[in-house]
Amino acid sequence: DQQVKQNSPSLSVQEGRISILNCDYTNSMFDYFLWYKKYPAEGPTFLISISSIKDKNEDGRFTVFLNKSAKHLSLHIVPSQPGDSAVYFCAATVDTGNQFYFGTGTSLTVIP
């Protein structure tokens, strides 16, 4: 059963505009969420995270929003840059961090 879902396999955005990547989860026990970025032939790289006690976390061009009632989180990238083109995975865990659940990924293409 897929407990973390990314329903958009791909997204294309013009350089300089905002990219919004979405993620939904089903398990209400999840209390820590992460976004990873993956380039071809490399392992995922940690991008940004958020605890369930917050509804927003910002790090430079990247902001993650969490809506616990909707079991939904989103990653905003603004402004988008061509180097942001990659596959983005969201992940969730219970705070013990013993097991992580990943979504299927969204491939972002930023068009120069």
Place this chain on the structure above:
Amino acid sequence: DTGVSQDPRHKITKRGQNVTFRCDPISEHNRLYWYRQTLGQGPEFLTYFQNEAQLEKSRLLSDRFSAERPKGSFSTLEIQRTEQGDSAMYLCASSPWDRNEQFFGPGTRLTVL
């Protein structure tokens, strides 16, 4: 610190053979995870070590899979009697005891013929 390393990067084997992969985590990280990733999917959790103790194991993991972390440093993942369905990228990740953010290695791509 050179990050998480995995060896080999690629492995081609015939069905029925055993394979073993190695992961060297970042030296001060006591948490270590193994994942499997197939095309179009996200990383799928296989198992978790805290130091040398294997604390979590996916219920999806068949008994042909075994992992060890004997001294709480490097880890090995063995697959016995490989099947074509085992073809995937096997990823290792590590993290400090007090952080959930994981550092991933480049993965080992397994092809079972």
